[in-house]
Amino acid sequence: MNRADATQLQERAAQIRCLFLDIDGVLTDGKLYIGPNGEEIKTNYVRDGLGIKMMLKAGLQVAVISGRPSEAMRQRLSWLGVQHIALDTEDKEPAYLRIRDALGLTDAQCAHMGDDVPDLPLMRRCGLALSVADAHLKALRAAHWVSQYEGGRGAVREAVDLILEAQGLA
Ligand SMILES: [Mg+2]
Numbered sequence: 001m002n003r004a005d006a007t008q009l010q011e012r013a014a015q016i017r018c019l020f021l022d023i024d025g026v027l028t029d030g031k032l033y034i035g036p037n038g039e040e041i042k043t044n045y046v047r048d049g050l051g052i053k054m055m056l057k058a059g060l061q062v063a064v065i066s067g068r069p070s071e072a073m074r075q076r077l078s079w080l081g082v083q084h085i086a087l088d089t090e091d092k093e094p095a096y097l098r099i100r101d102a103l104g105l106t107d108a109q110c111a112h113m114g115d116d117v118p119d120l121p122l123m124r125r126c127g128l129a130l131s132v133a134d135a136h137l138k139a140l141r142a143a144h145w146v147s148q149y150e151g152g153r154g155a156v157r158e159a160v161d162l163i164l165e166a167q168g169l170a
Contacts, residue, residue, distance in 0.1 A: 133149060
């Protein structure tokens with residue numbers, strides 16, 4: 001898979017009904033702050049949260065699949081209106097297939113945004129493979145499109161804008 005040209009990109013983005021997101025390095029900057037009791041603190045970017053709300057308001061779906069558990073992230077995502085959340089799943093593909101099938105979608109109607117090797121199976125499957133400016137090289141290579149903003153710093157919002165604009169919804 002290679003970077004898509006502008007026309008291919010528009011065609012792929014126009015078909016998307018659900019945007020699948022990774023958390024660490026995509027919705028966050030990938031840093032984990034470890035508290036005194038071992039609890040993990042992550043930062044969220046408000047502009048990305050607004051992007052998720054814009055997707056949902058436009059009638060599109062957002063799903064989040066992460067290899068790590070995080071009750072705080074689950075609460076934040078639920079508050080944003082995300083209904084499809086699979087956390088603590090080392091192998092992302094079964095979670096993806098379950099959500100895709102529950103929504104009655106094809107791979108071509110799904111986009112996945114990831115930043116590292118665990119995202120590659122979904123990026124190869126989905127009709128639109130998205131990555132972030134500071135992603136691992138393998139994720140960058142697998143992506144049809146790479147955001148100019150870094151993970152946790154507006155990359156998700158940039159991807160939302162791409163999809164909504166391709167569908168005349170922005
Ligand atoms: Mg990640």
